[in-house]
Amino acid sequence: MKISVIIPVYNAGKYIYRAVESALQCKEVCEIILIEDYSPDNALEVCWQLVKQYDIVKLFRHADGKNHGAGMSRNLGIEKATGDFLAFLDADDYYLPNRFEAEKSLFQNPHVDGVYGALGVHYYSEKAKEQYYKVFGERLTTVYKRHPPASVFPGQLGMRGSFGLFSIDTLTLRKEALLNKMDIFFKDLRIHEDSEFFFRLSFYLNLYPGILDSPIAMRGVHEHNRITEIETKKIRPCTTKILLWKEIRDWAEQEVEISEDIKLHIRRMHQSFEIANAPLLKKGILIIKYLLFDYPLIRNGLYNINFRKKDQIF
Structure with a gap:
């Protein structure tokens, strides 16, 4: 070697x-x-x-x-x-x-x-x-x-x-x-x-x-x-994790060989850090947004009243 x-x-x-x-x-x-x-x-x-x-x-x-x-x-x-x-x-x-x-x-x-x-x-x-x-x-x-x-x-x-x-x-x-x-x-x-x-x-x-x-x-x-500053919150870990998962999300959305269930999981990981880092009022808005756009049971119910087109992809 x-x-x-x-x-x-x-x-x-x-x-x-x-x-x-x-x-x-x-x-x-x-x-x-x-x-x-x-x-x-x-x-x-x-x-x-x-x-x-x-x-x-x-x-x-x-x-x-x-x-x-x-x-x-x-x-x-x-x-x-x-x-x-x-x-x-x-x-x-x-x-x-x-x-x-x-x-x-x-x-x-x-x-x-x-x-x-x-x-x-x-x-x-x-x-x-x-x-x-x-x-x-x-x-x-x-x-x-x-x-x-x-x-x-x-x-x-x-x-x-x-x-x-x-x-x-x-x-x-x-x-x-x-x-x-x-x-x-x-x-x-x-x-x-x-x-x-x-x-x-x-x-x-x-x-x-x-x-x-x-x-x-x-x-x-x-x-x-650097890692000790992050782990002890001298640098806010949620902020850095948002950037990390956004990079992964952007890459995954463009990679055709990644399955849809994995892409959905990556989106939700990114969203979870966004919610954790948001002010209180924005947390509520983000939670409602993600529930409506990204959770199939709620989304399918909304399709039935034509709230959005069924073939629309988040």
Whole structure:
């Protein structure tokens, strides 16, 4: 296996050495691609030090000299990658020695397009642990059962009960499958760009479970990473979820191979976050609107009094 590890770097001067050296311990890794996203800290200097120290570490930046976020940086990494497989790592996280153990056997099957595993938690300081332990605890971020590829897409949508989650740090992809089956990789979102990617990825690619009951990588929790701000409501989670589900809804409505029941579920997920985030008066208006337009029993009753045309589609 020849794996390219793609690491977007922003404000991670304190952590990037650990991330890179955790990938270097994996003999399957043929290159580590750093995308330095115009950080205000000393991350660029640290990246150059790593390039000089390790032959397989490569450094790139966006051509226009602007900050583009993690998603667009990963896209640049995909463009520059030369390995047969792609893996991702956030600059403040790190791999464990077993990171690619499952991949070595699973990818011998040519029908396997991607493999996902479990993510653990590491607190970089006692202060971070005190602040965010109630959010993450010592729990694994993982998919709870071993599902066939066809179940991953509806499972992530919440249509398979308690499905669980996988992380960008634990995802490995066959590059050829990604390039051949998807036209758009990460979208230009500042929050939840990885979740949005996972939804579409699991629809187009065959994703298989790897190691689910123990971590293969660790989430680095500190006082200033984005996810802690969202989880602790410094950034309103409903607002960001509205944007996420709107992206998924817009994509799903245009994808002819997605069944109507799944499209309806996606619409309702988007609507639920809109309602949750709305002021009280608007909540009532939105609830009435969605009941009238999107629930078959009520809608069919209204058809009987010619309130709207039966062939009209919401």
